[in-house]
Amino acid sequence: MVLKPIIVYFVMTKAIETRELSKNYKELKAVDKVSLVVEKGTIFGLLGPNGAGKTTLISMLVTMRKPSGGSAKVNGFDVEKEAGNVRKSIGIVFQDQSLDDELTAKENLEMHAAMYSVPKAERGKRIKAMIKLVGLKEQLGKEVKTFSGGMKRRLEIARGLVHHPKILFLDEPTIGLDPQTRASIWDYIKKLNKEKGITIILTTHYMDEADSVCGKIAIVDQGKIIASGSPRQLKNELGGDVVSIECRNSEKCRKQLEKFEWVKEAVKHNGTVNIRVEKGEEKIPKILAIVNKQGIKVESVSLRKPSLDDVFIHYTGRTIREQEASPGAAMRLRIKAWGHKR
Amino acid sequence: MNREIEAIYALWKRELIRFFRAKSRVIGSLGMPFFFLAILGTGLSNAFILPMEGNYLEFITPGIIGMVLMFGSMFSGIVVLMDRQFGFLKETLVAPVSRASIVIGKALGGATTAMFQGIIIMLIAFFLGVNFQIGSVLLLLLFMFMVSVMFVSLGITIASKMEDMHGFQIITNFLIMPLFFLSGALFPLSTAPEILRVASMFDPLTYGVNGLRHILIGYSDIPFTTCFAVISAFTVVFIAIAIWSFNRIEE
Numbered sequence A: 001m002v003l004k005p006i007i008v009y010f011v012m013t014k015a016i017e018t019r020e021l022s023k024n025y026k027e028l029k030a031v032d033k034v035s036l037v038v039e040k041g042t043i044f045g046l047l048g049p050n051g052a053g054k055t056t057l058i059s060m061l062v063t064m065r066k067p068s069g070g071s072a073k074v075n076g077f078d079v080e081k082e083a084g085n086v087r088k089s090i091g092i093v094f095q096d097q098s099l100d101d102e103l104t105a106k107e108n109l110e111m112h113a114a115m116y117s118v119p120k121a122e123r124g125k126r127i128k129a130m131i132k133l134v135g136l137k138e139q140l141g142k143e144v145k146t147f148s149g150g151m152k153r154r155l156e157i158a159r160g161l162v163h164h165p166k167i168l169f170l171d172e173p174t175i176g177l178d179p180q181t182r183a184s185i186w187d188y189i190k191k192l193n194k195e196k197g198i199t200i201i202l203t204t205h206y207m208d209e210a211d212s213v214c215g216k217i218a219i220v221d222q223g224k225i226i227a228s229g230s231p232r233q234l235k236n237e238l239g240g241d242v243v244s245i246e247c248r249n250s251e252k253c254r255k256q257l258e259k260f261e262w263v264k265e266a267v268k269h270n271g272t273v274n275i276r277v278e279k280g281e282e283k284i285p286k287i288l289a290i291v292n293k294q295g296i297k298v299e300s301v302s303l304r305k306p307s308l309d310d311v312f313i314h315y316t317g318r319t320i321r322e323q324e325a326s327p328g329a330a331m332r333l334r335i336k337a338w339g340h341k342r
Numbered sequence B: 001m002n003r004e005i006e007a008i009y010a011l012w013k014r015e016l017i018r019f020f021r022a023k024s025r026v027i028g029s030l031g032m033p034f035f036f037l038a039i040l041g042t043g044l045s046n047a048f049i050l051p052m053e054g055n056y057l058e059f060i061t062p063g064i065i066g067m068v069l070m071f072g073s074m075f076s077g078i079v080v081l082m083d084r085q086f087g088f089l090k091e092t093l094v095a096p097v098s099r100a101s102i103v104i105g106k107a108l109g110g111a112t113t114a115m116f117q118g119i120i121i122m123l124i125a126f127f128l129g130v131n132f133q134i135g136s137v138l139l140l141l142l143f144m145f146m147v148s149v150m151f152v153s154l155g156i157t158i159a160s161k162m163e164d165m166h167g168f169q170i171i172t173n174f175l176i177m178p179l180f181f182l183s184g185a186l187f188p189l190s191t192a193p194e195i196l197r198v199a200s201m202f203d204p205l206t207y208g209v210n211g212l213r214h215i216l217i218g219y220s221d222i223p224f225t226t227c228f229a230v231i232s233a234f235t236v237v238f239i240a241i242a243i244w245s246f247n248r249i250e251e
């Protein structure tokens, strides 16, 4: 039959496929019926505020936690029934550090290689290659406790790659790092994807970085995927322009503008009001006239195309930044803090 | 199978590297037993009427070796908790190897380092003048090994149940110390009050210490075959419990 290879090919193009995957912690739905497909070779970003459920979702995909409902396939293997095969074919960089501080970089990598049954003859070669990739050649023999946060992160990425996984999971790979290190880590990630064809699943809450790195993204909020597509697609779907006004009484300003039919959306963030409209350049005078009439003093005005931040605001009604998390999300975070103390 | 053996070997090696890298830890772990031997062993030499030939130092040496085996092993078991706190545990938990192999690797590693400490104490005792009459070195090593594996397993079990290091102090004060003092490491059980003697029968270390005493200086409060049987049984049961508890760690 000719059909069979086609079907196999079709099935095998999916690195990840979930059906109504869920995880409950008591009454909290940390992951709520997520159905998701990630094609092989993609850099796929899960975007969402703290407590959205990104880490929990990844934990289930890497067989760390058991789903409460639904199913998931990773590299064609069921995460519950074929956990061993899933584990062999993936690499993971956890959100929190997971190196042995008292071992050297080399010992950490060797230990990993042994646990993943990398053939003995290959280990040295691979460790060398990976360590070079992340630029830690000089540090190979040093104890990990002497490393900076960025170096540890890079070592973890190298470790996640030593056994040549088909999928690499990166949970907040750049959190807490300085901009320069962040940029270099994203470079490694892009290089990996391009040169080795590795599928990459990452989470972040840096919108701009997701925009420039990810081929596809899914926006996660309160355990659900609320939008997905390529960054460009998502931004185009919003359409129009964003006019940003910085002014004194931003809440009053937002309320005034909201009333107009040609204003698609007006959102306040700190002292800035973002107004989404069609043909922004023509709307600026109109907006200024309205605001002036109210006696609101405008500090500055700018015009731009929608960013992923705007996409996020559109779908969730707030920005991704933590301090503006909704009451629900704040509760979820509290639960989290509590959960860790126990 | 090969995969599992490799993992066990890697984890065993990790324990050794960590142990020998922290020089202060090695020396620190030998400090207390050394003072027990040097001060108690000589200072209390006339405090007890011993049911055996030889002096008090000779009597407590096997007890102190038992103590070192227990402390060293329990501690390496409890390191699982530190691994959890510092995140390394996750790395082992998602590796494509069974949890049983992880426990076995750790147990072997912990037992090796504990035995190393025990042998050092033996050497120190030798230089302090203890006259060993070791029948079979092989039997000695096997017995030390079983005692160590038993206590690493106990440590792993406890660590799997605890959430953080706060409980560590409680474990030390209410488990490790009583186990040690009850075991007859420092006094002969044959002349101890009834209540102590009965309690000590429930302490696995009692059988460890008396077994060692039999092998090292030819005296025991309990028949050696009993010691050997009890320790083998405890070792098997404890390692099974450790694997079972470790299996239940979610993260």
Ligand SMILES: Nc1ncnc2c1ncn2[C@@H]1O[C@H](COP(=O)(O)OP(=O)(O)O)[C@@H](O)[C@H]1O
Residues within 6 Å of the ligand: A025, A028, A030, A048, A049, A050, A051, A052, A053, A054, A055, A056, A057, A331, A332, A333, A334, A335, A336, A337, A339
């Ligand atoms: N082990 C746990 N027990 C109870 N609640 C948890 C646990 N882990 C995570 N949560 C909760 O699940 C929600 C999602 O958390 P998480 O997946 O870490 O989010 P994110 O990675 O997007 O920040 C949070 O509200 C958190 O409090």
Ligand SMILES: [Mg+2]
Residues within 6 Å of the ligand: A051, A054, A055, A056, A095, A171, A172
């Ligand atoms: Mg997270």
